[in-house]
Amino acid sequence: MKVFISADIEGTAGIAHWNEAERTHPDWAEFRALMTAEVVAACEGARAAGATEVVIKDAHESGRNLILDRLPDYTRIVRGWSGHPDEMMYGIDESFSAALYTGYHSKAGTEVNPLAHTSNLRISRLLLNGEVASEFTFNALCAAGYGVPSVFLSGDVGMCAEAKAMVPGLATVETLDGRGKASNSIAPTRARRLIREGVTAALSGDFARALPATADHYEVVIEFCTPTEAYRAAWYPGAKAHGPRAVAFEHKDFSEILRALLFLKV
Structure with missing residues (x-):
């Protein structure tokens, strides 16, 4: 094992x-x-x-x-x-x-x-499919x-x-x-x-089923502490402004969500 x-x-x-x-x-x-x-x-x-x-x-x-x-x-x-x-x-x-x-x-x-x-102290909240994550x-x-x-x-x-x-x-x-x-x-x-x-x-024990539920589509929203962070992140391909301090990105493939986060939250 x-x-x-x-x-x-x-x-x-x-x-x-x-x-x-x-x-x-x-x-x-x-x-x-x-x-x-x-x-x-x-x-x-x-x-x-x-x-x-x-x-x-x-x-x-x-x-x-x-x-x-x-x-x-x-x-x-x-x-x-x-x-x-x-x-x-x-x-x-x-x-x-x-x-x-x-x-x-x-x-x-x-x-x-x-x-x-x-992730870091520049983020006030991070949401996945509408839930704080x-x-x-x-x-x-x-x-x-x-x-x-x-x-x-x-x-x-x-x-x-x-x-x-x-x-x-x-x-x-x-x-x-x-x-x-x-x-x-x-x-x-x-x-x-x-x-x-x-x-x-x-x-x-039997832990084979210890898996989280997955979705057919994912939307991640990053709420930053300052609007300047959100402005910068919104330039990532496919990202969009989501209010004065937030940026959103969506994709059906969760690995693409992870890829986007790598660049959006820095």
């Missing part, structure tokens, strides 16, 4: 401030270690369930956060950003049995995580495009609830809840234990 892990940091147990997620700040060192430990726990859980190979995409900011020497020897690590439209899922393909997500966070416009956002929304659909089910996610309470509603049978571990600029988190040691046990249980 071959397993893919997309690893983020803003849903890591204990996190509460942007300083802890930014590599240029001293606080980041502690939280890159905690992020790494949660990824290792997921790897160990996958191994216990029979995984022979685990591929990890370091999917936060620079793509260079995980402490490599702590990763198990049966893993491969994808670092940095290739420019491929799969972005946080880069490296996944039809050969994988399942996708896992660690350190995931709620979408922009929600208040259950002080670090809630979608998270990074997980696009990543789970990306995996489904390769026929890979999304089986497990760890992250904040809001993200876990959304993921379970989107993907039938997906297992979650709630690491933290947030209000305003504060977070209320379980202990990192407990998070790692629950992640390890949760991944093992999820991969030991």
Whole structure:
């Protein structure tokens, strides 16, 4: 069994401030270690369930956060950003049995995580077919495009609830809840234990149907924080203005949505 892990940091147990997620700040060192430990726990859980190979995409900011020497020897690590439209899922393909997500966070416009956002802080909301979407929304659909089910996610309470509603049978571990600029988190040691046990249980069951619903046609709307961002993005071929701060793009092929997002949101 071959397993893919997309690893983020803003849903890591204990996190509460942007300083802890930014590599240029001293606080980041502690939280890159905690992020790494949660990824290792997921790897160990996958191994216990029979995984022979685990591929990890370091999917936060620079793509260079995980402490490599702590990763198990049966893993491969994808670092940095290739420019491929799969972005946080880069490296996944039809050969994988399942996708896992660690350190995931709620979408922009929600208040259950002080670090809630979608893709970057220039975006106030990102909508797919009229529904406000998270990074997980696009990543789970990306995996489904390769026929890979999304089986497990760890992250904040809001993200876990959304993921379970989107993907039938997906297992979650709630690491933290947030209000305003504060977070209320379980202990990192407990998070790692629950992640390890949760991944093992999820991969030991029947997860073939853990796929999100797909559509015949997709429209993505990006609401930016400023009108100047929307003006620039509207020059992408096929994109159109969608109000003073927003741009829209539609296509029947979801991979074209991902391709457009690669250029629209930069």
